[in-house]
Amino acid sequence: MTTTVREKFSSQAAPEVLAALRQIAETQGRQFQAVLDDALRDYIDRQQKERPRRHVMAAFASSVDEFDSLYRELAK
Numbered sequence: 001m002t003t004t005v006r007e008k009f010s011s012q013a014a015p016e017v018l019a020a021l022r023q024i025a026e027t028q029g030r031q032f033q034a035v036l037d038d039a040l041r042d043y044i045d046r047q048q049k050e051r052p053r054r055h056v057m058a059a060f061a062s063s064v065d066e067f068d069s070l071y072r073e074l075a076k
Helices: 015-028 034-049 055-075
Strands: none
Touching: 015 034
């Protein structure tokens, strides 16, 4: 069994945000700190990932260049 090292910190949040996190923790039968940790990790993941990804946008631009008239007809 591994023990997760945690670091205590102090911050402030809107009361409704904290209430929602507490409700989620209670509903899931989890500790508040575990739900908060998950929320912070999800936020970090979203911020660190490039959205939209460049290769996806390049493929989209290429598709629009090639099929622009078709897309306009389909939109009608």
